[in-house]
Amino acid sequence: MEIIREIQAMKEWVRAARKKGETVCLVPTMGYLHEGHLDLMRMGRPLADHLVISIFVNPTQFGAGEDLDRYPRDLPRDIELSESVGVECIFHPEASEMYPPDYCTYVNVENITSGLCGASRPGHFRGVATVVAKLFNIVEPDIAIFGEKDYQQLAVLKKMVEDLNMNVQILAHPTVRENDGLAMSSRNKYLTPEQRKNALVLFWTLKAARERVKQGERSAAVLKSEAATMIEQVPECTIDYVDIVDPVLLTPLERIEDRAVMALAVKVGTTRLIDNMTLEA
């Protein structure tokens, strides 16, 4: 497996493949890989001739006071894990390679970035869209795979590709969970054993809401208030947002007519976790 740190070298690697008419699938990550990431790679492996991943903790998507400096990293382990699922090449640039001192171009996807994580993390999706646009220009993938765990991110990137006429097909992978339901996340590492138990409230709350919709509840206000009550009862859990939105536009819904997405962001201690689930009437 190859580990490529320079943009030019990555472009040349891809060009050589493209010259032979071969296709490329890209799975962008920030590393510290878990089974969720690996499942995205397993999904991508048979879809193209080449499977490339990126490992890059992207500074422009972190706000001031967020966890950029302490974001977990373990490259040797990431290399071993990605090799085990058939990754051929890891693009792992330095921040200074991606953002030289004179860097000044950003991609701003409007409207669908205004709510949910976009509201509580100003500038976050500008950073995400910018780095993914750069990765697409460098790796020129035919296919790129993202997880539904980061539901708004997926929606934002689909919109960016549509609006900017990018030649890449975005595919989604369902959220991968631990056996007890906690959505896998590199940030779960921050949780103490006690917080790890408390963090299950995100999954339980989503499951309860899904059940309530099955039973006939249609009011988003009622569902959100029930969800908030569940979360607030758990020690160390503070709500960042509880929302019910249109699955494509991410606009807030008042009633569940057919499909909706409930999205949560909850701080467990100091660790901010997100999760979401589709609600079907």
Ligand code: AMP
């Ligand atoms: P990250 O390294 O957190 O930036 O995630 C890289 C990619 O993996 C993104 O497309 C995420 O949505 C996806 N991902 C992370 N955790 C999960 C999970 N538990 N299930 C599915 N996809 C995930």
